[in-house]
Amino acid sequence: xxxxxxxxxxxxxxxxxxxxxxxxxxxxxxxxxxxxxxxxxxxxxxxxxxxxxxxxxxxxxxxxxxxxxxxxxxxxxxxxxxxxxxxxxxxxxxxxxxxxxxxxxxxxxxxxxxxxxxxxxxxxxxxxxxxxxxxxxxxxxxxxxxxxxxxxxxxxxxxxxxxxxxxxxxxxxxxxxxxxxxxxxxxxxx
Amino acid sequence: xxxxxxxxxxxxxxxxxxxxxxxxxxxxxxxxxxxxxxxxxxxxxxxxxxxxxxxxxxxxxxxxxxxxxxxxxxxxxxxxxxxxxxxxxxxxxxxxxxxxxxxxxxxxxxxxxxxxxxxxxxxxxxxxxxxxxxxxxxxxxxxxxxxxxxxxxxxxxxxxxxxxxxxxxx
Numbered sequence: 001x002x003x004x005x006x007x008x009x010x011x012x013x014x015x016x017x018x019x020x021x022x023x024x025x026x027x028x029x030x031x032x033x034x035x036x037x038x039x040x041x042x043x044x045x046x047x048x049x050x051x052x053x054x055x056x057x058x059x060x061x062x063x064x065x066x067x068x069x070x071x072x073x074x075x076x077x078x079x080x081x082x083x084x085x086x087x088x089x090x091x092x093x094x095x096x097x098x099x100x101x102x103x104x105x106x107x108x109x110x111x112x113x114x115x116x117x118x119x120x121x122x123x124x125x126x127x128x129x130x131x132x133x134x135x136x137x138x139x140x141x142x143x144x145x146x147x148x149x150x151x152x153x154x155x156x157x158x159x160x161x162x163x164x165x166x167x168x169x170x171x172x173x174x175x176x177x178x179x180x181x182x183x184x185x186x187x188x189x190x
Numbered sequence: 191x192x193x194x195x196x197x198x199x200x201x202x203x204x205x206x207x208x209x210x211x212x213x214x215x216x217x218x219x220x221x222x223x224x225x226x227x228x229x230x231x232x233x234x235x236x237x238x239x240x241x242x243x244x245x246x247x248x249x250x251x252x253x254x255x256x257x258x259x260x261x262x263x264x265x266x267x268x269x270x271x272x273x274x275x276x277x278x279x280x281x282x283x284x285x286x287x288x289x290x291x292x293x294x295x296x297x298x299x300x301x302x303x304x305x306x307x308x309x310x311x312x313x314x315x316x317x318x319x320x321x322x323x324x325x326x327x328x329x330x331x332x333x334x335x336x337x338x339x340x341x342x343x344x345x346x347x348x349x350x351x352x353x354x355x356x357x358x359x360x
Contacts, residue, residue: 002332002334005334062242062243062246063246064242064245064246064276064277064278064279065242065276065277135246136250139243139247139250139332139333139334139337140333140334140337140338141334142332142334143332144240144243144329144330144331144332144333145239145243145330
């Protein structure tokens with residue numbers, strides 16, 4: 001069973017409640033068609049689970065086969081540094097079929113980010129380190145393709161359909177609740 | 191699943207075509223660590239298939255002093271097309287004639303299908319197997335086992351194999 005090796009930290013992009021009992025970590029690539037197909041599924045999972053589920057997205061750009069993946073990931077980090085990671089994340093996936101440098105700059109402009117600053121950040125590789133750290137943490141955790149999901153730290157080896165992921169999330173939620181009540185009983189006894 | 195060569199064994203030497211007009215032998219890598227990745231066939235359709243993933247991890251492998259070789263029974267011309275298509279920056283060797291002979295010598299050949307197992311070997315600087323793993327044929331084993339094996343070799347007595355990562359061997 002492959003486990004997430006790199007714990008979730010404040011550097012991660014996290015959507016949803018801070019104390020959600022279940023955290024879904026996704027390793028993804030903005031140019032991977034399977035990742036784009038998984039986006040509506042992830043949105044629906046978040047919608048249905050409400051405060052019980054949080055999402056963390058980490059980059060896993062396979063740039064040798066997806067030439068725009070690395071630039072897109074760095075652009076998302078740039079947006080993140082300006083507090084709008086998720087808006088850029090959504091925009092990149094929504095426009096996947098047309099991804100090229102000019103489109104990424106256009107998206108930045110639409111989101112109110114400075115295109116000159118983005119250009120500088122990409123030229124200097126300001127966010128390359130973050131993207132690489134995500135990639136390596138994924139490889140070390142057994143990510144073998146994209147998208148790759150971890151449900152409360154356990155790699156989800158099933159399909160990434162709504163049904164399969166929702167079942168894994170429900171199981172993790174039950175497990176988290178049991179663990180919590182066991183811990184409470186333990187506290188009461190102590 | 192085949193019985194692949196375990197840690198502690200000397201990796202059998204070989205000389206195979208790496209391009210239609212060039213060959214490469216394992217002994218040429220002596221003094222460096224090597225990763226041998228046997229796989230069933232070029233042109234796997236999935237995003238981030240095994241060779242694409244390893245290609246992306248070459249800096250991590252090099253940082254740990256290891257060269258990567260991919261091996262399958264595909265011919266040199268097929269490898270060349272696949273390699274160009276995926277922008278691979280490491281050699282793909284053709285275990286083509288006699289077919290699968292090298293894979294057999296590592297216990298990594300599937301007679302029924304006539305292809306290599308999805309088998310990984312990490313060799314130390316002396317050409318001794320430090321870690322090996324045979325994945326179910328349809329499962330991309332990822333790179334975590336390789337990286338763990340390389341890390342556990344660091345600063346250990348390399349000539350005796352049996353690195354800590356050996357417990358991953360299935």
